[in-house]
Amino acid sequence: MMLKQGVQRTIAAGATQSTRSCVVDAHAQTSSRQVIAPFAPRTSGKAACQGSARSAASVSGGRARSLVVRAAASASPFPKRNARLVLEDGSVWHATAFGATGTQIGEVVFNTSLSGYQEIMTDPSYKGQFVAFTCPHIGNVGINPEDMESTQCHLGAIIVRDLSCVVSNYRSRMTLDEYCKKENVIGLANVDTRALTKVLRETGCLVGVVTTDASKTDAELVTMAKGWTIVGKDLLSVVSCTEPYEWGKGTSDEWEFNPRVKLSKQHGPFHVVAYDFGIKTNILRRLASFGCRITVVPATYPASEVLKMNPDGVFFSNGPGDPSAAPYAVDNAKAILGKKPVFGICMGHQVLGQAFGGKTFKLKFGHHGGNHPIRYMPTGRVEISAQNHNFAVDPSTLPPGVEVTHINLNDGTCAGMVFKEKKAMTIQYHPEASPGPHDADVCFEQFVDMMRAEKAAHASA
């Protein structure tokens, strides 16, 4: 059957009956939609993308940046199908490759953020995962050196609907295709990400294999996907720093948005030891902006060594994988709880939840996006949040004394806790945004206030 141009997915031969009937007539896929424009042949590593060849200069911020739109010179009417995403349910998603080549295995999640693909890609929390962007147009602001949330990309692949070839951003220094090559990230373009997202939402997260290797059969790749899971894998020690280091740099004046940082800074500096489970750079910047001097320590750093530094507070960061796969992190949290004020974000929230005595569980497809509503229970205030997590704390397993302070209004899950007696506060989502809204920035001020109160109590004792 000659599939007309368009998006294409099939079912791997030999897949079990229970798999979905994914043979889709691509023509049907495109007949009701715009026909995907022709693509540039893969020439000298240029991204597989669409558009007419022209170049223009855009001058902004005093720096001329050439707007380069590549390709479609001798465009084939059909996009190259030289890569695949094969899911454990047997479905095969044909794509146009960009970035690195090779084969990667991981858990496929969808992220609904409308901006910030660079911050998402460089968040170490995505180690072991592939991110499918529901925002259909990715790559249009290129890649710049300032918006990195870590020193590298930890995710294995990104899956996009339409890879932009127009890079329009005075801060951009390279295209997404060039960055993916540099970071060894496989890019899949021209995938029907809407259909893929519906599969993940209905079935739950699925393990997938991404490959540009045509020699591997679909059935082989399905078997690979079925034999892998992120559950039980300790990825914190994989992404963490190996030695302690100091951090003191806050958000630059050019980008500062919260006038309250000046007020908070007056009471500082507060010395915070931060466990690096895969810490995002903007968490460090926001702690520093609110008056903290931070000593970042590896994920496995002994609590006894942390306490020897006699910090004003201890921070437990975001990080990849299963919170139950790093019992050493929970043990260290238990050893510190009650001795120093603590703040945990995302993985840190889950580690502290277990240290409190609670349990964590895996969500169906997680929360990955920038518009999730959260209610702060003490005041009823609703904030829009940036989220990136696949596990959650089960509030029914928490001991007395632990208060669930934040609820995710999409599904009622626990989004934040306070354990007053232990001077502990946690947030399941990402108050540092990057990307996303800044509604929850107040958490950093609350942590500083908690340290300030503890310091004052000790001074008057």
Ligand SMILES: NC(=O)CC[C@H](N)C(=O)O
């Ligand atoms: N961003 C994070 O810290 C994620 C925490 C954990 N890996 C989860 O998926 O729930």
